[in-house]
Amino acid sequence: MSTPYASELRLALHAVHAASLLTKAVLRSLKNNVAAETKADDSPVTIADFAAQALIIAAVHAVYPDDRFIGEESAEALRQNHGLAERVWELVQRARTVEAARTSDLQHVLPHDGDAALAFPASKDEMLDVIDLGTSTGSRDGRVWVLDPVDGTATFMEGKQYAVCLSLLVDGVQQVGVSGCPNLQFETQGPLARRRITEDQVDADGYGVVLSAVKGQGTYVRSMHANGLGEARRIQHDDTPKQLSTLDFVESTIGKTSLSQDEHRAVAERVGAKWPGTVLWSQQMKYAALALGATDVLVRLPKDRDRFSYLWDHAGGHLLVQEAGGVIKDLDGGDIDYGQGRKILGDRNFGMVATMPSAFNGIMQAVTEVLEMRTR
Template sequence: MTTPYAAELNLALQAVHAASLLTKSVLRSLKNNVSAETKADDSPVTIADFAAQALLISAVHAVFPDDAFLGEESADALRSNEALADRVWQLVLQAKNAEQTRMSDVQHVRDEVPAGAALTLLEFPASKEDMFDLIDRGGKGQVTGSGRVWVMDPVDGTATFMQGQQYAVCLCLLVDGVQQVGVIGCPNLAFDVHGPLGVTRIHEDHVDEHGYGVVLSAVKEQGTHVREMKERGLGEPRRVDLTQLPKKDVARLDFVESTIGKTSLSQAEHKAVAESLGAKWPGTVIWAQQVKHVALALGSTDVMVRIPKTVDRFTCVWDHAGGHILFQEAGGMISDFNGEQIDFGQGRHIKGERNWGMIATMPDVFEEVGHAVKEVLARRSQ
């Protein structure tokens, strides 16, 4: 009997693998010196962001033509900058040629994909204009609360990607606003064949220089798995079950945090929460939001707290969709400060008026961390 969302999972794994190799090729060809354009919100975007989004949408749209998409990038900058568009198009063509080469040796590829996975040649944009239109299917997407919607961040952590540090390629299927499939590739995260969960402690500068990193996947009610990414395919899936790890005393909890001082969240209150539990702050420092979720899912860190400075602050849906299901299916808990599940059906943004703040940790310490957060917020109101 076929398990639910098996076809979607196999396609997402293959697409994220191809997009991860694309982004890694950019890093290696430019020796980690990646230039960027600046978007309207002053955040950077590279040729890898555009090309990876075109690849992901093209691959999924060819198989599920009635599905909708929501992605971080739009093609506006490409349509107005021919030189930039040419660079992105050449990168897409290189990825297409690489994928055709990988698939030409079918037997070799099948030796490096999970048992039972369906191998298909991914569909790529047919022309530069087709590439623009595909990117815009995600960049112009608005609705996430109804139907089947693929949410993606082609390069989460562009700033650290440009420095050759940790970043993620993210793809998540929402059905009526609920995560059903999440796949996240971390091309710079070194795979540890001897580690219990497949990786060692995550660090920005602990980079897989010679390999292709790891990919994590989860399907609702089917658990979380991690695989090594190889040039020709994927390694065998390894189940991630955080409930098998020993319970930690709250004073030993590791709080994951962004680069200190470079966030719109209230890091002073994050620190106060950790210190009220007797824990050190910061613990693990990671810039990319989805890599934080991966670190939680792999047990490399224990707690993520997101305290906005104001109630009207929002966070982008592509920074969390996919990462949440990875951690939850591995055994973790995530909610807002009121104990409500995060609502992925709000469109492009997760709004503070609907979901105020965020806490992610294991169930056995969730109540204690939540109580510490409420005490810190009570001091704010006073």
């Protein structure tokens, strides 16, 4: 008897693996000279972002045509820039060739035995339409796939850590989460916990790892290879209470965030911990590090309740942490509401704390005390 969401998980792993190979090929061929456009929010968008979104949505849409999608990218820039669109289309076609060779010649070693090859857009115009399927706005009702084709585009362009992310929401609840980490040099054999993750600890010759979770079924890690995935290994952490002063706080690159980093530091100092501990730019990579046990605490203290987060920066990654045994709450102690559409609004979910259960109350108390200083 099949377990719940087994087919969705298998497809998500297949699509994220293919998109991870695509993005890694871009890095290796362009050697950090990645062609980029600039979005309205001034963040860089590479051809890999667009191509990976087209690949993932096309693959899932072919199997689940009635499902909706929320993705970071739209095809507006490609429709206005024919040269850029042509480069993205060439990349999608190359990915199709790689996938065809993989599924025909190496079927005996693929982790997706019996699955058909992924579907790809049949034309450049279809590719643009597929990318735009990701512009859905609602996530409260029905089945909605949320994707970030390249989370951490800035560090991706530097050849550092990034994530390829896909998750499934059903009636606003996370059910499946898959995050490919193509640059993460992380040995999946032996004890997992306390292996450090850094921006520069890059898997230059391989393809990193992929993490996956299904609600109620645990979190797993697999190595990624050119011809498939390694064996799944469940991530299980010993939640023996630790001194709060020994906990590792994960933080973004210092000074490049709209969050209140001074208060992040104050929380760490209040419990006697070093700050920052692990430094990672990609939000989804932070969740991967927490799930793997490479760091202990994530705090997100916005400067006010007007701040929002985008759904694709958190969906799926939250599930990885929770199914590995972690706790994630907003600063009012509430669960994160994934039914808000494309944004997680600060007036509904103000900030965030993520850690293991044994440390959660102590960290939340320190956060509360730091926030009380705002009103004095």
